[in-house]
Amino acid sequence: xxxxxxxxxxxxxxxxxxxxxxxxxxxxxxxxxxxxxxxxxxxxxxxxxxxxxxxxxxxxxxxxxxxxxxxxxxxxxxxxxxxxxxxxxxxxxxxxxxxxxxxxxxxxxxxxxxxxxxxxxxxxxxxxxxxxxxxxxxxxxxxxxxxxxxxxxxxxxxxxxxxxxxxxxxxxxxxxxxxxxxxxxxxxxxxxxxxxxxxxxxxxxxxxxxxxxxxxxxxxxxxxxxxxxxxxxxxxxxxxxxxxxxxxxxxxxxxxxxxxxxxxxxxxxxxxxxxxxxxxxxxxxxxxxxxxxxxxxxxxxxxxxxxxxxxxxxxxxxxxxxxxxxxxxxxxxxxxxxxxxxxxxxxxxxxxxxxxxxxxxxxxxxxxxxxxxxxxxxxxxxxxxxxxxxxxxxxxxxxxxxxxxxxxxxxxxxxxxxxxxxxxxxxxxxxxxxxxxxxxxxxxxxxxxxxxxxxxxxxxxxxxxxxxxxxxxxxxxxxxxxxxxxxxxxxxxxxxxxxxxxxxxxxxxxxxxxxxxxxxxxxxxxxxxxxxxxxxxxxxxxxxxxxxxxxxxxxxxxxxxxxxxxxxxxxxxxxxxxxxxxxxxxxxxxxxxxxxxxxxxxxxxxxxxxxxxxxxxxxxxxx
Amino acid sequence: xxxxxxxxxxxxxxxxxxxxxxxxxxxxxxxxxxxxxxxxxxxxxxxxxxxxxxxxxxxxxxxxxxxxxxxxxxxxxxxxxxxxxxxxxxxxxxxxxxxxxxxxxxxxxxxxxxxxxxxxxxxxxxxxxxxxxxxxxxxxxxxxxxxxxxxxxxxxxxxxxxxxxxxxxxxxxxxxxxxxx
Numbered sequence: 001x002x003x004x005x006x007x008x009x010x011x012x013x014x015x016x017x018x019x020x021x022x023x024x025x026x027x028x029x030x031x032x033x034x035x036x037x038x039x040x041x042x043x044x045x046x047x048x049x050x051x052x053x054x055x056x057x058x059x060x061x062x063x064x065x066x067x068x069x070x071x072x073x074x075x076x077x078x079x080x081x082x083x084x085x086x087x088x089x090x091x092x093x094x095x096x097x098x099x100x101x102x103x104x105x106x107x108x109x110x111x112x113x114x115x116x117x118x119x120x121x122x123x124x125x126x127x128x129x130x131x132x133x134x135x136x137x138x139x140x141x142x143x144x145x146x147x148x149x150x151x152x153x154x155x156x157x158x159x160x161x162x163x164x165x166x167x168x169x170x171x172x173x174x175x176x177x178x179x180x181x182x183x184x185x186x187x188x189x190x191x192x193x194x195x196x197x198x199x200x201x202x203x204x205x206x207x208x209x210x211x212x213x214x215x216x217x218x219x220x221x222x223x224x225x226x227x228x229x230x231x232x233x234x235x236x237x238x239x240x241x242x243x244x245x246x247x248x249x250x251x252x253x254x255x256x257x258x259x260x261x262x263x264x265x266x267x268x269x270x271x272x273x274x275x276x277x278x279x280x281x282x283x284x285x286x287x288x289x290x291x292x293x294x295x296x297x298x299x300x301x302x303x304x305x306x307x308x309x310x311x312x313x314x315x316x317x318x319x320x321x322x323x324x325x326x327x328x329x330x331x332x333x334x335x336x337x338x339x340x341x342x343x344x345x346x347x348x349x350x351x352x353x354x355x356x357x358x359x360x361x362x363x364x365x366x367x368x369x370x371x372x373x374x375x376x377x378x379x380x381x382x383x384x385x386x387x388x389x390x391x392x393x394x395x396x397x398x399x400x401x402x403x404x405x406x407x408x409x410x411x412x413x414x415x416x417x418x419x420x421x422x423x424x425x426x427x428x429x430x431x432x433x434x435x436x437x438x439x440x441x442x443x444x445x446x447x448x449x450x451x452x453x454x455x456x457x458x459x460x461x462x463x464x465x466x467x468x469x470x471x472x473x474x475x476x477x478x479x480x481x482x483x484x485x486x487x488x489x490x491x492x493x494x495x496x497x498x499x500x501x502x503x504x505x506x507x508x509x510x511x512x513x514x515x516x517x518x519x520x521x522x523x524x525x526x527x528x529x530x531x532x533x534x535x536x537x538x539x540x541x542x543x544x545x546x547x548x549x550x551x552x553x554x555x556x557x558x559x560x561x562x563x564x565x566x567x568x569x570x571x572x573x574x575x576x577x578x579x580x581x582x583x584x585x586x587x588x589x590x591x592x593x594x595x596x597x598x599x600x601x602x603x604x605x606x607x608x609x610x611x612x613x614x615x616x617x618x619x620x621x622x623x
Numbered sequence: 624x625x626x627x628x629x630x631x632x633x634x635x636x637x638x639x640x641x642x643x644x645x646x647x648x649x650x651x652x653x654x655x656x657x658x659x660x661x662x663x664x665x666x667x668x669x670x671x672x673x674x675x676x677x678x679x680x681x682x683x684x685x686x687x688x689x690x691x692x693x694x695x696x697x698x699x700x701x702x703x704x705x706x707x708x709x710x711x712x713x714x715x716x717x718x719x720x721x722x723x724x725x726x727x728x729x730x731x732x733x734x735x736x737x738x739x740x741x742x743x744x745x746x747x748x749x750x751x752x753x754x755x756x757x758x759x760x761x762x763x764x765x766x767x768x769x770x771x772x773x774x775x776x777x778x779x780x781x782x783x784x785x786x787x788x789x790x791x792x793x794x795x796x797x798x799x800x801x802x803x804x
Contacts (some may be wrong), residue, residue: 142664151666180665224653318801324792382665392657419687421661425681446798481676482661544668595670601672606659613658614636614651 007027015295019150021180023188026133026154026168028086028237029210029342032369033137034376035145037386041192041376043369051369053140057132058567059119066136072452075269078261079106080119084239087211088115088126089171090164103584124491132579139177139313143179153379155371157212159398159459161233161444162456165484180382182483185209188374189340190225191367200230201335202327206353206361207371208316211237215320216335218325218603223390229326229417230398231319235438238275238343243270244308245300253288253296263291278302280344292308306348314350326417331508337361342368350527351576397480401456404441408450413478416446427493429623430474434466440476442488461487464498465495485586534584541579541587544594548572559604571597630686630702632647632718641699643689652686692758693783699765700780707780714781723785726750730793739800750790757783801803 020046022035024197030052034043042138043051050068058070058081065073074081082105091114093107106118116123134154141149154177156168165182172179184203200220207214214232218225246267249255255263267288278300324331337353339361344350349432381389397420414422418501424586430438438461445453464472473493480486491498550573556565575590632639635651658662659678664671688694700707714720726746733742757779764776 181662219648221653224656226653322798322801382662384666390657392653392660392662394656419683421676421680422683425676479676479680482679513804532718540669543666544670547668547671591669595668598669599674602670606674609658610634610655611664613636613654 003609010048018148018385019383019414020145021140021379021385022145022149022152022171023372023379024134024137024152024154024376025185025188025369025372025375026086026130026156026171027055027209028212029055030368031133031137032370032372033141033236034369035141036098036376036419037145040375041380043376044140046140053133054083055085055134056081058082058084059121059124061606064132066132067189074172075154075262075265078265082119082124082129083115084211085126085129086234087239087267089130089500090161090167091115091126111524115167117537120473127167127171128174130168131174134171134175138177139357149177151178151379151383153181153183153188153375153382154179155185155188155375156394157181157207157209157232158214158216158227158230158236159187159212159236160484161234161399162401162455162484163301163485164234166608169483169485171315178222179483179495180379182485183228183375183378184214184230184395184484185371186214186338186340187218187227187395188371188378189223189338189440190216190218190220191377191391191393192370192374192470193338193362198368199336200542202329202333204320204323204334204337204357205340206320206337206344207232207340211235211239211317213319215316215323217323217329219369224392226394226396227396227419228329229323230396231326232324233319237341238272240312241309241343241346242271245274245305245314248300248304248308249286249288249296250297252298253290255288255290256353257603259291274300275305275346278305279347288591302347305315307347309346310352312350313349317352317356331357333334334359338370339363340367340370357578395482395484396420397422397484399444399478400446401486402443402453403476404443404450405510408446409448410450416478419482419548421482423477425475425477428471428474428476429470430467431469434468435469436464436466437462437473438464438474440488440490442478442486456486457488459490463488464492465497467494472595530584534587537584537587538580538592541575541591544591545572545576545579548598551601555605558603561606564601566599568601627781630688631698634682634685635689635765637689639702641695641762643695645671647777648689655682662728665709666688669745687718692761693754693780693787696761696765696783700776702774703768705773705777707777712781714778716778716782719782719785730789730796733796733801740797743797747790747793750786750793754783754786754790757786 021037022033024030025034032043032051032053034041046067049532052069056067056070057075057413058065058077060080070081071083071113074083107115112126114127116125117129126156138149138152152172154168154172156165160168168182169179186207188204189205189207195429198564200222202217204221205214205216207216212232212234213236214230216230217552220226220412246264249267250257253538255267270286270288274286277284281303284300284305286296286300288296324334329540334357337357337359339350339353344363344367349362350363378393378452380386381391396417397414398416400412400416401414402410403426405411411426413426416423428438428440440459440461441450442456443450443453444456444460447453460473461476464474472493474490476488476490478486478488483549548568551564552568553597556568575594578586578590581587630639635648637643637648637651637656649804658676659670661675661679662676667675676716688698724784726749727782730741730746733739733746736742761776761779761783764772768776
């Protein structure tokens with residue numbers, strides 16, 4: 001979409017073409033896909049009419065099984081059946097060990113930052129497992145819609161850190177998806193609730209899922225959703241409730257800690273069933289077959305259950321308090337609390353949350369589907385199917401970003417709850433004569449010491465011109481995009497030399513690893529990777545040509561002199577000539593060349609849109 | 624880089640000055656983001672997306688600067704040619720520093736009190752009152768902004784920074800207490 005089509009909606013020159021887009025809720029326990037069809041938003045069902053796709057993947061020598069079938073096989077084949085992979089994505093092996101769960105998988109013990117799970121078909125990473133879930137959902141959507149998806153919005157917990165977001169995006173890349181946006185789950189829920197112009201004000205979204213907890217405070221004003229603060233715990237959810245119950249059973253039935261994987265799986269399943277039963281009934285009964293073949297029978301009352309899970313629910317109120325503090329609000333100033341996530345079905349959760357915010361929580365939309373519905377609405381807008389829509393979502397970064405300084409301390413560069421996108425620069429200098437390289441350690445977290453924060457990446461600045469100590473002025477710019485992903489650029493100011501930045505993601509995969517996985521995946525064994533890159537470049541070239549042509553038609557004469565216009569047009573025609581050629585590198589170069597020559601024009605258009613938006617504005621216009 | 628306009632006030636179409644209509648500022652912020660935000664360019668070319676991201680980041684930075692009375696004061700002073708190194712310069716007002724020491728002591732002792740949250744909340748409320756008073760003084764000094772007044776404004780800003788640091792530390796202590804639950 002070209003620039004002025006946006007500032008002057010409804011005057012699009014291109015004929016309106018409906019493109020297929022979907023919203024995906026990639027959950028810990030269950031995943032869903034939703035879309036907008038004939039103006040109606042709906043979650044898509046499988047051939048048996050089921051909305052939820054269990055986020056369970058089983059690897060067998062005959063192929064990969066995803067969903068209900070995989071889940072039902074989890075007990076008999078625990079080592080090759082991966083569930084709750086969202087808890088592992090974007091995490092390191094050390095994190096995984098301290099997650100508190102007795103995870104029934106075998107991890108390969110090695111130095112690699114990304115945990116690798118051993119299965120019958122070899123090692124898989126959480127990113128690959130997530131990609132399998134995405135593929136299953138996309139297949140469901142494409143079957144239902146009868147065409148290829150042009151783009152998707154994938155939701156992530158607001159409290160997901162940079163590594164977890166990057167890993168989710170990598171999974172989408174592996175599944176060959178065009179990601180329009182990573183959208184925070186609470187924001188998606190707010191959109192689904194249609195908290196639109198009718199409900200301007202400040203709202204809280206309490207999202208307790210299978211494995212993550214999020215709280216977001218947002219202000220709604222005429223279609224703009226402005227997230228004021230967010231908080232949470234990316235390792236707290238319904239799974240923990242199950243675990244509390246399972247531990248209670250173990251205690252009651254005298255089951256040993258070191259019981260087998262299958263036993264633990266069964267206990268977790270029974271615990272989960274009891275938890276769900278207690279939503280409607282006052283007691284849940286158990287009949288557990290022990291390893292010696294004997295049976296243990298028992299009963300859990302709702303009051304006992306409440307006692308077991310109270311500490312977990314209270315743990316969610318701490319981030320609530322902090323998010324309110326960050327937004328500079330009291331619980332009484334919140335108008336509504338929207339409940340999201342399957343775990344908010346638990347009556348005790350509703351009770352304690354209602355008490356905390358002194359208002360009965362909103363539970364009108366199915367808490368399992370609300371996030372996917374919001375994501376689908378946003379995807380429909382982002383893909384360009386609703387050019388006149390004025391909805392805008394302004395999100396924040398959930399955790400502070402900083403760098404390591406002398407003495408193992410962290411200096412914050414972008415504090416938490418800063419509205420994104422954001423760019424901040426920081427200057428460094430050399431401490432030795434003739435120093436030509438410098439190490440920068442990027443961290444995430446709220447604590448003061450490096451050891452208490454999470455290491456995101458290490459950057460090495462090279463090619464600094466040799467100077468006396470303290471003379472170099474190296475400006476490092478941290479930029480966080482609308483998806484919450486960080487990028488870093490470094491430049492030596494006095495000489496203008498752009499220092500090379502080498503990124504070593506602490507918990508992610510490198511580009512070449514992803515490339516390798518793509519190559520290895522069955523789909524691309526048939527489909528040549530080169531051909532894929534060529535198609536990508538051709539599509540991007542068409543996009544650039546289309547946008548520029550539309551722009552010239554609209555305001556070329558207004559914003560460009562005749563001579564400038566001629567220059568832009570000749571550059572454009574050069575790309576048109578090669579855009580459908582067979583040489584992907586040539587197309588890439590052609591795009592870059594055109595962009596270089598037109599950058600002034602794109603910027604001029606943006607500036608012009610901005611001044612148009614502000615021109616003639618007076619107080620009355622806004623009131 | 625984009626050159627939206629000469630300064631943040633002009634970007635938002637507002638008069639350059641310390642007293643600001645925050646509702647109007649917020650409304651214009653939303654208007655601007657509707658034009659520049661990357662979500663408006665989700666299916667545009669890579670170049671448009673990149674420039675839109677820069678634009679949105681600049682609008683965010685401008686908004687955060689103008690919204691916060693302490694950052695706004697620093698920004699206005701920098702527009703008047705006064706660039707402060709707030710890491711290094713500090714107030715020499717003995718009475719003010721004495722008060723700060725006492726408040727710090729109270730904060731230190733808060734964690735031993737039966738209800739530390741209450742102690743912290745009342746300290747933060749006290750600090751907020753002090754900041755509000757300084758905001759009023761700042762507005763007076765910056766209204767005509769003679770050289771003497773600018774010097775006075777600079778001194779007020781040093782004190783504001785002090786109070787802000789205190790507020791930050793109080794909130795950190797609260798967060799620390801939360802984690803001990």
